[in-house]
Amino acid sequence: xxxxxxxxxxxxxxxxxxxxxxxxxxxxxxxxxxxxxxxxxxxxxxxxxxxxxxxxxxxxxxxxxxxxxxxxxxxxxxxxxxxxxxxxxxxxxxxxxxxxxxxxxxxxxxx
Numbered sequence: 882x883x884x885x886x887x888x889x890x891x892x893x894x895x896x897x898x899x900x901x902x903x904x905x906x907x908x909x910x911x912x913x914x915x916x917x918x919x920x921x922x923x924x925x926x927x928x929x930x931x932x933x934x935x936x937x938x939x940x941x942x943x944x945x946x947x948x949x950x951x952x953x954x955x956x957x958x959x960x961x962x963x964x965x966x967x968x969x970x971x972x973x974x975x976x977x978x979x980x981x982x983x984x985x986x987x988x989x990x991x992x
Contacts, residue, residue: 916943920971927929927970928952944979951986960985 885927914920917935925933933950939945955963963985968975975981 914941914943916946920946920948920974923970923974924948924950924967928954928966932986938982939979943977945981946978947982947984949984949986951988953988955985955987 898902901931917937921933921935922932924935928950930950930952932949934947934949936947937943937945938947950967955966958966964983967983967985970983971981
């Protein structure tokens with residue numbers, strides 16, 4: 882059984898392997914590792930994102946993470962400044978990691 886099958890919650894009639902990952906990004910899932918949850922809580926508390934996904938891409942050992950975040954506070958900042966903002970908040974956590982991939986976006990403007 883694949884790791885994704887055991888960790889992702891299932892929707893009625895939808896196998897875990899075909900369930901789009903985006904469906905899990907708006908709220909914290911029940912199956913986050915301690916490291917994912919710590920990063921999620923810290924970013925959510927500081928940046929108030931509209932979307933946030935934290936994934937341990939190291940296979941569970943906590944040495945590499947992928948963070949996808951959409952927040953209004955990024956509006957008007959270039960991608961480098963957005964990423965520096967996230968990295969600055971996670972400065973102490975980055976010391977214990979091999980690396981972190983950060984994907985920042987700005988929510989669409991409301992008409």
